[in-house]
Amino acid sequence: MRLIARLLEFFFHHLYHGLAFTYDLVAWMVSFGHWIEWTKTVLPHLYGTRVLELGHGPGHLQRIFLDLGLAAFGLDESSQMSRLARRRLLRSAYAHPNLTRGLGQALPFAAESFDSIVATFPAPYIAEAQTLSEARRVLRNGGRLIVLPAAWPKNRILRWLYHITGESPAEGADILKEKGISLLSRAGFEAHVELLDLKSSELLLILAQKTAEE
Secondary structure, three states, rough: OOOHHHHHHHHHHHHOOHHHHHHHHHHHHHOOOOOHHHHHHHHHHHOOEEEEEOOOOOHHHHHHHHHHOOEEEEEEOOHHHHHHHHHHHOOOOOOEEEEEEEEEOOOOOOOOOEEEEEEOOOOOOOOOOHHHHHHHHHHHEEEEEEEEEEEOOHHHHHHHHHHHHOOOHHHHHHHHHHHHHHHHHHEEEEEEEEEEOOOOOEEEEEEEEEOOOO
């Protein structure tokens, strides 16, 4: 298992950096063409108009936020992803995108700067105590952290694999629910989890609201 974890870490590191130009193709393949559809499921849950996206990647969701008239900001550690996102937004006539290079564990923004923070399919950093502390710091009172950590396509081959391995999306969702709510509660959020049943897939969505300090 450690070897597999290391191989996945190696793969995703290069996918986000040297191989960033292949990201859209890989995302399309692993999602069976539903990647953008999945990320759009965060939209009905946005609170307010100032939105920060952690790990903006190639910028698809940033463009959608801007098309909706939101004050969109994005942060990503990868310089390659920053360039891809900036080019995408410039082609969409957004001349001054609010994109910043940085880490989720040390957000370069003032306290209470945002109404919502969004992270779709984030790396493990999202579960670190420092990341959640920083998210809480930059959110306004009542602000919302929206995390889309997992999706399971409704595909015959995948369902066969679930049957063979004895692992089901429901079991994975239960584990993520338990861990996610526990982590967020300790970080000062009131959280709940929704399992979205789409025609193409099932998605897990974590919604957390910044609670007032006691």
